[in-house]
Amino acid sequence: MSFDVSVFSNKNIILAVTGGIAAYKSAILVRRLKDYGFNVRVVMTQGAQAFITPLTFQALSGNSVHTELLDTAAEAGMGHIELARWADLILVAPASCNTIAKFANGLADDLLSTLFLATKAPVWLAPAMNQQMWAAKATQRNLQTLVEDGVHVIMPSSGSQACGDVGLGRMPEPEELAEQVQLYFHQTQRALAEKFGLLAGKRVVITAGPTREAIDPVRYISNHSTGKMGFALASACYTAGAKVILIAGPVSLDTPNGVQRKNVSSAVQMLEQSMQQLHEGCDVFIATAAVADYRVAQVAEHKIKKAGDELQVELLKNPDIVATIAQQPQRPFMVGFAAETQNVEQYAAGKLVAKKLDMIACNDVSRSDIGFASDENAMTVFFAEHYGLEKRDLEKASKQEIAQQLVEAIADALHHA
Ligand code: C5P
Numbered sequence: 001m002s003f004d005v006s007v008f009s010n011k012n013i014i015l016a017v018t019g020g021i022a023a024y025k026s027a028i029l030v031r032r033l034k035d036y037g038f039n040v041r042v043v044m045t046q047g048a049q050a051f052i053t054p055l056t057f058q059a060l061s062g063n064s065v066h067t068e069l070l071d072t073a074a075e076a077g078m079g080h081i082e083l084a085r086w087a088d089l090i091l092v093a094p095a096s097c098n099t100i101a102k103f104a105n106g107l108a109d110d111l112l113s114t115l116f117l118a119t120k121a122p123v124w125l126a127p128a129m130n131q132q133m134w135a136a137k138a139t140q141r142n143l144q145t146l147v148e149d150g151v152h153v154i155m156p157s158s159g160s161q162a163c164g165d166v167g168l169g170r171m172p173e174p175e176e177l178a179e180q181v182q183l184y185f186h187q188t189q190r191a192l193a194e195k196f197g198l199l200a201g202k203r204v205v206i207t208a209g210p211t212r213e214a215i216d217p218v219r220y221i222s223n224h225s226t227g228k229m230g231f232a233l234a235s236a237c238y239t240a241g242a243k244v245i246l247i248a249g250p251v252s253l254d255t256p257n258g259v260q261r262k263n264v265s266s267a268v269q270m271l272e273q274s275m276q277q278l279h280e281g282c283d284v285f286i287a288t289a290a291v292a293d294y295r296v297a298q299v300a301e302h303k304i305k306k307a308g309d310e311l312q313v314e315l316l317k318n319p320d321i322v323a324t325i326a327q328q329p330q331r332p333f334m335v336g337f338a339a340e341t342q343n344v345e346q347y348a349a350g351k352l353v354a355k356k357l358d359m360i361a362c363n364d365v366s367r368s369d370i371g372f373a374s375d376e377n378a379m380t381v382f383f384a385e386h387y388g389l390e391k392r393d394l395e396k397a398s399k400q401e402i403a404q405q406l407v408e409a410i411a412d413a414l415h416h417a
Contacts, residue, residue, distance in 0.1 A: 010203060010281045011185055012039045014087040014121075016112050017057070019047020021162040022094035022128035022171035027052065029093060030060040032178035037330065041066065041083065043112050047096060069111040080111055084118035091181060093154075094128030094171045097139045103151070104142035126154040126177060131167025154180065190415075197241030198411035199284070204242040205277045205332070206234050207289035207321060209249030211267040215313060216300035225290035227251035228399050229337070229377060233286055234259045236403035240411070242284070247273045249289055267291045267318040274321055278328060284410060286335040287322035294318060326356040333414060335359045335406075341366035345391075349382055358384045359413055361394075361406060369396070377402045381409050387416045 013033055017026045026042075033040050042057040043066045054065035066083060068074045078086065092099060092112070099112065103125075108114040116123060125146065133139060134156060143153055154177065157170045171177075192200035208230020213221040227248060234246040235256035244259045247270055255261040262277075264270045270289060278285070294315035304311070326334045336357040338348040341364065348362030361379045369376065378396040383389040389412065394405045 010039075010283050011037075011088045012041070012086050013181065014041050014043055014083065014090045014115070015057075015061075016043040016045075016090060016092040016095075016099075016115070017048040017052070018045045018092060018094060018096040018099040018112070019050060020094040020096050020128050020171075021051060023048050023051040025171055025174050026093055027056050027060055029174035029177055030057060032174050033181065034061070036178060036182045038181070039063075039330075041078075041086070043067070043083070043115065045096075045099065045110060045112050047098065066111060069114055080114050081118055084115050084121070087115075087119055087121040089181065089184070090115065090119060090121055090123045091126065091177070092124065093126035093177060095125040097127070097129050097133050097136070097142075100125065100127060100139060100142045100146065104145040122150075122152060124152045124154060124181075126171050127156050127169070128171035129156075129169050130161060130163050131165050131169045134167070134169040192241070193411070197239065198407055199237055200241030202237075202242045202283040202414075203245070203281050204234075204237045204284045204286065205245045205247065205274065205282045206230050206237070206286040207247045207249075207270055207274060207291075208234070209251040209253075210290050211249045211270055211292045211318075212265045213267065213292045213295040213318075214265075214299045215296050216302065216304045218303050221292055221294070221296070222250075223290050223292065225249070225251075227253050227288075228375070229403070230286070230288035231256055232399040232403040233288060233406060236400070236407045237284075237286075240407045245277050247277070247289075267295060267321065271319050271321045271324060274325055278325055278330075278332070282332040284335065284414075285322070285325050285332045286410075287325075288337050289321070290339070291321055292318055320355065322357065323355040333358050333410065333417075335361070335410060338362040339365040345380055345382075348380070352382050352384060358387070359409065361409075375399060379406075381406070383409075383413055387413050389413060389416060 017023050030040055040061045041063045042061050044054055057065045102113040103116050108117055147153055156168050157172055158168045159170050160166050209227030210223045210225040231253050234244050238244045238258040246259050246261045248261055248263055262273050264273050295318050297314040297316045322336050334357045336355055338351050338360055340347045344362050344364045348360050352360040361381045363379045376396055377399050379394045381392040394402055
């Protein structure tokens with residue numbers, strides 16, 4: 001099955017490892033979860049650390065490993081309550097009969113059992129133990145209690161065990177567990193979309209408007225972008241159930257209902273704000289901004305005085321915001337725009353590849369009836385090759401209607417991922 005890691009880049013998994021020989025499989029499980037794009041933090045019980053070291057999990061997850069409940073250093077970083085809130089899913093693999101017993105009885109004498117009580121996230125258990133311990137009445141009774149409490153239990157498989165026994169109690173293979181987790185999030189996303197809109201549960205960041213590049217305290221270089229397309233998209237994404245952050249250059253438009261707005265002026269500020277939003281979590285990044293290609297190398301501290309017939313101003317290339325975000329390791333689904341005056345589709349297709357975008361919407365700004373300051377637009381949308389989606393022509397329509405069609409195109413591509 002092909003997938004786009006960006007779909008899960010905003011999903012946080014706590015992998016809790018408890019004492020059991022199957023703990024060695026959990027190291028591979030971290031890798032597989034990361035392959036799907038999940039953020040993974042590992043919690044280990046004392047028992048787990050007898051089988052495998054925290055260092056292994058730290059290296060594989062890219063995050064420090066959580067082992068202590070009452071450790072001031074750990075609590076100063078991400079304490080147990082923050083961890084409990086951070087998680088979108090807690091997967092306990094392997095789950096020992098001791099941990100199962102603690103969960104079933106509400107004990108809170110170590111980090112993991114406390115997390116179990118403190119989280120609202122779904123908790124999944126992948127029990128792994130000797131077949132006799134699995135069959136023990138107390139274990140089965142505890143599991144029954146947990147299932148009734150809403151905990152999801154992944155049945156162990158049968159086969160030869162490390163202890164020499166043969167029977168039920170083997171932890172499923174890491175590939176299988178990771179696949180179940182990603183299927184769960186796919187299904188959850190689909191159910192959310194059906195109930196709350198095409199982009200339900202997604203965090204969408206949109207850049208809009210022009211940038212303003214100062215020459216001196218009173219003058220600047222800018223362009224004619226009004227921000228209308230980006231603002232219309234922000235509104236459409238919000239209506240489609242997304243949480244929307246709109247990074248706006250200087251424009252005179254009202255903030256759309258429900259949208260969180262961050263005002264910026266220059267391209268450098270727009271990039272800084274975009275990176276910050278990426279770190280706070282971003283599933284879809286839409287770059288509608290008409291970013292100035294160049295900025296003034298040395299902004300004058302005071303107003304430049306008229307003198308002579310010529311004024312030389314040195315310009316430096318601005319960073320490419322959308323291309324920079326597309327290069328980040330946990331990149332979101334990337335949407336770019338191309339406004340061209342000739343060879344429109346050819347240039348757009350080139351930009352899709354060059355900037356490593358997932359989707360690009362292009363329009364012909366040489367036409368006075370669409371584009372920049374107009375209230376209407378007509379666009380052609382291209383998708384990155386691996387989505388296997390045909391290009392789409394969006395007929396001339398209001399920017400609101402075009403925005404709605406773009407949201408549908410984004411949602412389609414996300415579902416083809
Ligand atoms: O290269 P060009 O400006 O034609 O590319 C247009 C696309 O790239 C738009 O999506 C625009 O928002 C984005 N872009 C950017 N940062 C730049 C230049 C363009 O994000 N410095």
